[in-house]
Amino acid sequence: MGLDKAQIKDLDTGTILTVCFNPKEYTFTKTAPWAEHNIHGLDAPKYEWTSGAAMRLNVELLFDAYELEGEKRDVRQWTDQLEVFQLVNPDLHRPPILLFWWGDKLQFKCVLRNMSLRFVMFEKDGTPVRAIAKCEFVEYSTPEEQLQAKPRHSPDHTKRRVVKEGDTLSWIAGKEYGNPAEWRIIAEANGIDDPLHLTVGRELLIPPLY
Incomplete structure (x- = not known):
């Protein structure tokens, strides 16, 4: 050998x-x-x-x-x-x-x-x-790979959300986290370079806040 x-x-x-x-x-x-x-x-x-x-x-x-x-x-x-x-x-x-x-x-x-x-x-x-x-x-390793390799438990479960007409990352962050300023977490988890342009119908990963 x-x-x-x-x-x-x-x-x-x-x-x-x-x-x-x-x-x-x-x-x-x-x-x-x-x-x-x-x-x-x-x-x-x-x-x-x-x-x-x-x-x-x-x-x-x-x-x-x-x-x-x-x-x-x-x-x-x-x-x-x-x-x-x-x-x-x-x-x-x-x-x-x-x-x-x-x-x-x-x-x-x-x-x-x-x-x-x-x-x-x-x-x-x-x-x-x-x-x-x-x-x-x-x-x-990407955020998705890390979450799949080591799933963590927290009060805010990792979940998914479908983008609707008029949605922005800051608006979604406000709804999910109570703070629009946390939009970067969602952007990084989904590989989004331009936060102002979201594709309607796209399913976004919403990681938990730790």
Whole structure:
């Protein structure tokens, strides 16, 4: 049975970058953003949960073209693709959504947030043949995916509402939450870019307030 090599897949275009060598290690980090409120007369502050934070995957990847011949002896055939993973797709107006995949044990849907490239070996003409990439991938999931993966219970159940003639997001937020200013929650949950134009008959996901 062959050794699975780690891959980074662009989920928008299907482009796949296969690493030269599997990483020696990788690190997951996640923070819990609790807001600290100092209270006069008390020795310890009060903590209030604010919102979730995305999981981060930090990994170092080695790319090596030294053993190759001819035009292939250029490590930029891999590092250039890493750089593309941080560039804006002109059709989507954002960088790509990625999947860092290594066998059936690591499948991490993410975006490439930070990257540093260190070129450490060169041909006589200056062509780089070996490079080390330090990458920070950040978890990516839509509101719909999060709600489906971890349904939560609250006094305001997640529900759906059909858009009617004359409805606006702020009006719906006022009806559902009692506060028209909460319209952004509905917009984000339904991927709405233009809150002023709603399609009559469309079914909207109304997530609960936490």
